[in-house]
Amino acid sequence: MLKIIHLSKVFFKGSINENVVLRDINLYVPRSDFVTIVGSNGAGKTTLLNVISGVFTPERGSKIEIDGQDVLNLPEYKRARFIGRVFQNPLEGTSASLTIEENLAIAILKNKKRKLRLAITHKRREEFRSKLRILGLGLENRLQERVGSLSGGQRQALTILMATLAEPELLLLDEHTASLDPKTAQKIIRLTEEIVVRNRLTTLMVTHNMEEALKFGNRTIMMHEGRIILDVSGKERTKMSVNDLLDKFSEVKKEKLVEDEMLLI
Ligand SMILES: Nc1ncnc2c1ncn2[C@@H]1O[C@H](COP(=O)(O)OP(=O)(O)OP(=O)(O)O)[C@@H](O)[C@H]1O
Ligand SMILES: [Mg+2]
Known part of the structure; x- marks a missing residue:
């Protein structure tokens, strides 16, 4: 599904x-894989997602294919049709000055499988209500x-829903729960898993939370x-503890310290 070859930046x-x-x-990354990505600050995680999207x-010689299609010659806005993104900042991804239903209507327009107009019909509204009900935040009412009046957590939940409404081929999440309080973060991450699993979305999720990294998804990188130094899935991953991951860190x-010391000698 997602194929990255000799990618450098x-x-x-x-x-x-x-x-x-x-x-x-x-x-x-095969279809429907849910990959969690960890790594220290500056490791290149966000850049990887930015290059994909x-x-x-x-650099020249790099290759990125999605569903067999070379995407490097496609500009960002064209790739956005099949890539859904959720960022760390709840303010990104939604329009504050538009209402919840207007934001959802825009998100649905991205879905190439459905030819829709922006008009918000009674039927569409009911559909939005039932989707929002899943979030369990009362947003259906x-x-x-306006989205600007929502809390960060509510807004992030809405962003995830929006990112998935278009049924993207690939969902990219970059520390999307990092700016939320622990309880809301828990809620959002569970919700993410629910949506990803239900729609069998191919997903890359960057997180600094080691527990999350092992608990969610089926593979951890x-x-x-700038390099991938660990790639675990299956039994090997099931056996892995947070301490094992920290040890690897x-x-x-x-x-690196030894290398630096050698440079100093
Ligand atoms: N637009 C840019 N212009 C120049 N350098 C950049 C740019 N974006 C990122 N970098 C550099 O690339 C390196 C990797 O940054 P990146 O944001 O990918 O790290 P990260 O793994 O996401 O880290 P964090 O966990 O802190 O989010 C850093 O050294 C950063 O300074
Ligand atoms: Mg980052």
């Missing part, structure tokens, strides 16, 4: 600030309220300095 190439952020990443162009950090 360098910022400020050729300048004194050159920064190699993705180093020859190879990754194959077309925000940044990778607030269809005509760890990134470090300190292992690569130690290696």
